[in-house]
Amino acid sequence: MLIVEINNLTVQYPDVKALDDVSFVVNSGDFLGIIGPNGAGKSTLFDSMLRLNTKYKGTIKFFGQDIRKSKNYLKEIGYVPQKPIFEKNFPVTVSDVVRMGLRNESDENKIDEILQQLWIHELRNRRIGELSGGQQQRVFIAKALVNNPKILILDEPVTGIDQQSIELFYSILRELNSKQKITIIWSSHDLDAVNQLANHVACLNKTLFFHGESEKFFSNDELVKQYSEASMQEHMHHH
Amino acid sequence: MSFEILTYGFMHRALISGIAIAILCSVVGLFLVLRRYSLFGDAIAHSSFGGIALGLLAGVYPLWTAYGVSIVSALIITKIKDKYNISGDASIAVLLSSGIAAGLVIIGFSGGFTIDIFSFLFGSILLVSVDDTVLILSLTGAILIVFLLLYRQILYSTFNEEQAKVSGIAVEKINYLIVFMAGITVVTSIQLVGVLLISALFVIPNVTAIMYGRGFKQTAIISMSFSVFSVMAGILISYIFDITPAGTIVLLSISLLAGTMGIKSAGLLSKN
Numbered sequence: 483m484l485i486v487e488i489n490n491l492t493v494q495y496p497d498v499k500a501l502d503d504v505s506f507v508v509n510s511g512d513f514l515g516i517i518g519p520n521g522a523g524k525s526t527l528f529d530s531m532l533r534l535n536t537k538y539k540g541t542i543k544f545f546g547q548d549i550r551k552s553k554n555y556l557k558e559i560g561y562v563p564q565k566p567i568f569e570k571n572f573p574v575t576v577s578d579v580v581r582m583g584l585r586n587e588s589d590e591n592k593i594d595e596i597l598q599q600l601w602i603h604e605l606r607n608r609r610i611g612e613l614s615g616g617q618q619q620r621v622f623i624a625k626a627l628v629n630n631p632k633i634l635i636l637d638e639p640v641t642g643i644d645q646q647s648i649e650l651f652y653s654i655l656r657e658l659n660s661k662q663k664i665t666i667i668w669s670s671h672d673l674d675a676v677n678q679l680a681n682h683v684a685c686l687n688k689t690l691f692f693h694g695e696s697e698k699f700f701s702n703d704e705l706v707k708q709y710s711e712a713s714m715q716e717h718m719h720h721h
Numbered sequence: 722m723s724f725e726i727l728t729y730g731f732m733h734r735a736l737i738s739g740i741a742i743a744i745l746c747s748v749v750g751l752f753l754v755l756r757r758y759s760l761f762g763d764a765i766a767h768s769s770f771g772g773i774a775l776g777l778l779a780g781v782y783p784l785w786t787a788y789g790v791s792i793v794s795a796l797i798i799t800k801i802k803d804k805y806n807i808s809g810d811a812s813i814a815v816l817l818s819s820g821i822a823a824g825l826v827i828i829g830f831s832g833g834f835t836i837d838i839f840s841f842l843f844g845s846i847l848l849v850s851v852d853d854t855v856l857i858l859s860l861t862g863a864i865l866i867v868f869l870l871l872y873r874q875i876l877y878s879t880f881n882e883e884q885a886k887v888s889g890i891a892v893e894k895i896n897y898l899i900v901f902m903a904g905i906t907v908v909t910s911i912q913l914v915g916v917l918l919i920s921a922l923f924v925i926p927n928v929t930a931i932m933y934g935r936g937f938k939q940t941a942i943i944s945m946s947f948s949v950f951s952v953m954a955g956i957l958i959s960y961i962f963d964i965t966p967a968g969t970i971v972l973l974s975i976s977l978l979a980g981t982m983g984i985k986s987a988g989l990l991s992k993n
Binding site: 532533534553556557559561563566567568569571572573574575577578579581582583584585587607609 | 755757873876877880881883884885886887888889930931934935936937938939940
């Protein structure tokens with residue numbers, strides 16, 4: 483079943499074109515890894531898909547509906563941002579944060595359930611600002627999952643997190659996709675991880691220069707080389 | 722002396738109104754503090770000064786004109802801030818100074834400072850009438866009901882606007898609603914502590930409560946308790962010693978903050 487259809491998406495900022503004629507689809511059950519160097523337009527793509535950016539040309543459809551016409555599709559989405567920004571001493575506990583995501587407030591035991599599933603139940607009464615980056619990330623995943631979304635969208639969610647937490651995070655994603663059949667759209671810098679987890683890959687650098695099954699991407703040395711060089715250049719540029 | 726003061730009608734009205742205002746300011750203030758908008762209450766209060774002066778000049782009950790002027794100017798400044806991308810603190814400075822400036826000019830027309838002006842600047846809780854008390858209780862009830870009904874949306878958009886938007890919350894509408902309710906709250910509270918000390922009621926109990934390192938509801942309850950305590954004790958102490966209630970209330974609330982800081986430095990509170 484077709485879940486997302488993006489057609490000729492172009493985003494022009496005053497001084498730079500962030501996305502140029504991007505088209506692709508996501509089917510139910512896909513685990514799509516979106517890779518591309520910094521500034522490739524990954525966040526702009528997500529912002530457009532989530533109605534945070536509405537100044538784009540082209541169309542974005544979720545479940546066959548143009549997202550310009552209705553924001554109902556957002557109910558089916560769990561979103562984990564790159565690095566959630568909040569005040570360190572914001573007076574909310576882990577349960578409070580997950581509860582914010584809960585649409586139907588009578589589902590209070592959903593909170594305990596999801597916290598147990600993500601191995602953070604014992605942290606439920608701790609303030610969010612006291613936790614490590616990896617723990618905070620799991621709290622935000624819990625918040626994204628508490629409404630049983632059909633789609634999980636994650637924007638580079640391992641930036642600045644220790645290796646052990648990253649491993650745990652990946653195993654959680656794998657389980658959500660394979661056992662709970664949640665469609666995952668995930669942007670990442672980590673090619674190895676995308677290779678291991680995703681069944682589809684979209685390679686973005688303003689335009690989409692590859693989209694298809696991840697096996698096809700990773701068995702094509704020329705494409706992987708092209709991508710690695712592009713991201714290496716970007717890396718050098720940043721240092 | 723002792724318990725005799727608790728039998729006076731004006732004292733009943735002062736305490737009842739004071740407790741309502743204490744709870745109201747603590748709730749609205751918690752969201753303002755967390756949005757880094759601590760001085761917004763102060764700015765609305767100063768703009769209400771212009772409204773009070775206008776009422777006195779026009780011969781209308783000054784709080785009515787204060788409600789109108791404060792709410793309208795708070796909403797306008799929020800709109801301007803978003804449209805022209807002015808920072809929060811600068812927009813507060815604009816709102817604050819324009820209210821006082823307008824007030825001073827209008828007072829000039831009406832023949833200078835009078836006793837009425839002073840009671841609005843520094844509060845006059847012992848003078849609240851039955852009508853005032855009813856108004857304070859109704860507005861407090863109405864605003865608290867709105868907060869309870871929209872609790873998740875208001876908290877979520879305060880915590881992280883972007884994520885709240887993605888969950889489908891109408892964040893802009895919530896922001897205007899908060900400004901609107903802050904406007905009503907400030908003018909309602911003028912009778913307790915006056916224009917000049919309003920932001921103390923919004924900020925101090927909340928800054929104190931946040932230090933206790935608890936979850937959201939507990940923080941709100943701690944803040945309300947401190948606020949109610951300061952107001953009740955402040956009204957009683959100021960009456961007994963014949964000093965200003967507004968100043969006493971604020972100093973009590975500052976001493977609770979200082980005490981909390983002391984407890985925290987001694988390592989008796991969880992670090993955060």
